Amino acid sequence: MAAGIDIVPIYFTDRDETLRRLGGVLELDFRAGVRLRRPWFDPEGAFDPSRGQYRATSLLQMLLEDSQEDQAERVLGVTSVDLFAPVLTYVFGEAQLNGRAAVVSCHRLRAEAYGLPPDPALLFQRLHKEAVHELGHTYGLLHCPDVRCVMRASSYAEEIELKGERFCEACRALLAQRNVIPRALRSR
Amino acid sequence: MAVQRQETPISRDAGGVLVVDDEFSMRDSLVHWFEKDGYRTGSAQDAREALQRLEEEPWDAVLLDIKMPGMDGLELQRRIRDVDPSLPIIMITAFASVDSAVQALKEGAFDYVTKPIDPDELSHLVRRAVERHRLHQENLQLRQKVDQLATPTTIVGASGPMARVLELVRSVAETDSTVLIRGESGTGKELIAQTIHANSRRRYFPIVPVNCGSVPESLLESELFGHEKGAFTGAQYRRKGKLEMADGGTLFLDEVGTIGLPMQVNLLRVLETKEFTRVGGAKPVHVDFRVICATNQDLEAQVRDGTFREDLYFRLNVVTISLPPLRERRQDIPLLAHHLLKKYAQDMNRPFTGFDPAAMDLLVRYNWPGNVRELANAVERAMVVGRPPSVHPEDLPVRLNESSASQTGDSLADMERAHVGMILERTGGNVTRAAEILGIDRVTLYNKIKKYHLRS
Numbered sequence: 001m002a003a004g005i006d007i008v009p010i011y012f013t014d015r016d017e018t019l020r021r022l023g024g025v026l027e028l029d030f031r032a033g034v035r036l037r038r039p040w041f042d043p044e045g046a047f048d049p050s051r052g053q054y055r056a057t058s059l060l061q062m063l064l065e066d067s068q069e070d071q072a073e074r075v076l077g078v079t080s081v082d083l084f085a086p087v088l089t090y091v092f093g094e095a096q097l098n099g100r101a102a103v104v105s106c107h108r109l110r111a112e113a114y115g116l117p118p119d120p121a122l123l124f125q126r127l128h129k130e131a132v133h134e135l136g137h138t139y140g141l142l143h144c145p146d147v148r149c150v151m152r153a154s155s156y157a158e159e160i161e162l163k164g165e166r167f168c169e170a171c172r173a174l175l176a177q178r179n180v181i182p183r184a185l186r187s188r
Numbered sequence: 189m190a191v192q193r194q195e196t197p198i199s200r201d202a203g204g205v206l207v208v209d210d211e212f213s214m215r216d217s218l219v220h221w222f223e224k225d226g227y228r229t230g231s232a233q234d235a236r237e238a239l240q241r242l243e244e245e246p247w248d249a250v251l252l253d254i255k256m257p258g259m260d261g262l263e264l265q266r267r268i269r270d271v272d273p274s275l276p277i278i279m280i281t282a283f284a285s286v287d288s289a290v291q292a293l294k295e296g297a298f299d300y301v302t303k304p305i306d307p308d309e310l311s312h313l314v315r316r317a318v319e320r321h322r323l324h325q326e327n328l329q330l331r332q333k334v335d336q337l338a339t340p341t342t343i344v345g346a347s348g349p350m351a352r353v354l355e356l357v358r359s360v361a362e363t364d365s366t367v368l369i370r371g372e373s374g375t376g377k378e379l380i381a382q383t384i385h386a387n388s389r390r391r392y393f394p395i396v397p398v399n400c401g402s403v404p405e406s407l408l409e410s411e412l413f414g415h416e417k418g419a420f421t422g423a424q425y426r427r428k429g430k431l432e433m434a435d436g437g438t439l440f441l442d443e444v445g446t447i448g449l450p451m452q453v454n455l456l457r458v459l460e461t462k463e464f465t466r467v468g469g470a471k472p473v474h475v476d477f478r479v480i481c482a483t484n485q486d487l488e489a490q491v492r493d494g495t496f497r498e499d500l501y502f503r504l505n506v507v508t509i510s511l512p513p514l515r516e517r518r519q520d521i522p523l524l525a526h527h528l529l530k531k532y533a534q535d536m537n538r539p540f541t542g543f544d545p546a547a548m549d550l551l552v553r554y555n556w557p558g559n560v561r562e563l564a565n566a567v568e569r570a571m572v573v574g575r576p577p578s579v580h581p582e583d584l585p586v587r588l589n590e591s592s593a594s595q596t597g598d599s600l601a602d603m604e605r606a607h608v609g610m611i612l613e614r615t616g617g618n619v620t621r622a623a624e625i626l627g628i629d630r631v632t633l634y635n636k637i638k639k640y641h642l643r644s
Contacts, residue, residue, distance in 0.1 A: 057565075061572040085585070086565040087374070087558035096573040097589060098582035140582070142590050145611065146625050169621060170614045177616075 004033030005135070006072035010043045010059060010079040014106060018124060019078060025128055030135065030180065032073070039077075041066045048084070056083040056094035056103055063101040074138055076131060077103035092130050092154065095137035102134035108157055126160045132167075139180050141171050203248035203318035204228040208238040208264065209280065210256045214303075218251060221307055222314065235259035239267060244426070247275065249298070249317040251310075254281040254288050262292060269296055274324045276317035280305070329394050347520045349512040353380070360507050361387035366459075368444075368504050369482040371511030374561030377482035378442060380509060385438040390478055393437030396430045401443030408451055412458075415467035431464060434477040444504065445485035445496060456500045479504070514556040514563060521552050524560065528567040529579065536568075539576040547579045550588045605640040608633070612642060 007023050023034040039062070046058035059077055067075045083105040085091050092109065095102035109126040111119040132150050144151035149168035154160045167175060205227045207218045215231045222229045230245065232238035234256055250268065254261035265277050276298035281289055289300040298317045301310055360367055361384045369377045378397065385395040403411050414429030431439060447455065458464045459479060463472050481504050490496035514521065525543060533540040543551070556562050566584055574583030581589055608626065615621040623633040636642070
């Protein structure tokens with residue numbers, strides 16, 4: 001992969017260091033250049049006042065429009081606000097299947113969201129898995145039945161911990177077919 | 189003070205006329221005259237009192253003496269027009285002063301009359317003023333209605349279950365019966381309510397929706413009945429409730445099963461008497477509305493376990509319309525999907541013309557737990573993330589793509605066949621890998637492949 005991944009913070013209130021770290025691991029995971037860049041759009045248009053949440057699809061649309069002139073092959077929005085898809089109470093992220101853009105939210109990945117003390121290491125681990133998961137969708141991967149695979153669907157934050165941070169063999173084979181060569185994304 | 193109809197309940201009347209004059213004899217005679225003409229009347233002796241009366245009740249015309257102590261008629265007219273520019277004001281002047289009358293007209297007065305007043309001429313003028321105000325109000329309500337109906341209002345469906353629903357909607361619309369609409373979330377209950385209202389004799393009055401589930405129980409009473417100024421902390425103004433807003437029209441109570449027992453008693457009383465009092469008020473308010481309610485809950489079970497009053501249940505359950513879930517009318521999906529695509533493509537200015545056959549196949553196979561709402565969202569999403577002119581499978585949410593294989597049937601065998609097929613597809617036909625993922629040995633997998641004809 002030549003053109004790389006752009007990480008775009010959208011209302012990201014955690015430390016910038018988190019994003020730099022995320023960029024570092026994704027660079028290794030996908031063997032792609034990762035760039036951190038600011039958005040050139042106003043995300044407020046995605047806010048739904050009746051739900052007090054941000055519409056994930058609208059953020060995807062904004063990311064896509066924002067990246068039209070961009071060379072990056074993938075654009076990953078990372079946000080601290082709560083996301084929803086209209087028929088679901090919340091989503092951890094959303095991606096364009098076999099497309100270019102994905103967005104992931106830290107809001108419900110934090111331990112604090114469940115009344116627990118802050119746990120930056122746990123947050124980063126969950127964020128990393130969800131970022132890889134959503135990017136996996138952009139490479140055409142669907143949810144995987146393998147419990148260890150990062151493409152396993154997670155409805156609750158605890159479920160994210162159960163799965164691994166790597167692709168299973170089957171998903172890796174599909175990625176190889178698409179010339180995506182993730183770093184030893186072997187199953188554990 | 190002039191004669192008022194404080195004792196009689198407020199209802200839709202011939203119109204309300206407010207007389208503002210500092211001379212008691214003039215006020216009194218005008219009030220009597222207009223009462224005889226059938227108007228609801230009120231009076232005020234100065235600007236301050238007039239403004240108070242205007243705040244208390246809705247009026248359709250104001251007769252205003254141009255010369256008054258304190259704030260004169262012209263100044264009061266400006267104040268009134270600041271609050272309600274559509275309220276017709278007829279100026280009364282004793283001096284036939286052309287200048288002040290012209291000034292009043294320039295500033296938007298409906299007309300003026302000179303003292304001594306010709307009662308017949310004034311009656312004629314007031315009738316015209318009231319009619320104009322009523323037309324203006326109706327126009328506003330219609331515009332609101334048009335705005336409400338701007339959301340997807342076309343009921344699309346050619347299937348048997350939907351045809352039966354539409355037949356019932358047509359026959360019930362003309363009656364004044366209470367209607368209970370039942371159906372899963374996202375089946376279009378509000379749309380059916382709007383359609384019934386739009387085809388009823390009440391269509392020129394508003395349909396007022398109340399989502400009982402989203403309003404906290406403590407606020408529902410004030411939301412429905414309105415409140416008087418000072419009724420509770422924060423009630424700085426008198427506020428009309430949804431029941432009053434629905435006067436002449438339709439009250440749509442969505443998620444009616446979520447109403448708590450104390451409120452159910454109040455609601456039952458209103459439905460029986462069509463009369464209520466605002467929170468903190470003593471004056472009964474009479475309203476005339478039709479009730480349509482909707483629920484996705486099992487009201488019968490709620491009646492059995494005592495969380496829903498049986499008498500209210502029977503009061504609401506006069507005519508029931510049950511909306512079928514989308515999975516039970518799959519034949520409507522292509523029609524609906526094309527309709528939604530056309531609408532969203534137009535709204536979002538995206539040059540989409542149709543669906544790729546594989547994408548349509550996914551739409552028809554998916555189970556749609558969120559029903560038409562979920563379908564609408566899926567199509568809208570495809571307009572956002574897809575590449576025109578056709579919607580492709582990858583433009584649809586991931587869950588639809590995953591369901592393509594598993595929705596062939598609901599039996600365990602169907603599920604197993606679909607799942608094994610999916611894993612084989614994902615492993616590129618590698619039986620060893622697929623068996624590993626499935627957690628079975630290769631022989632068992634071969635047997636399943638043979639049993640389900642997966643290789644053929």
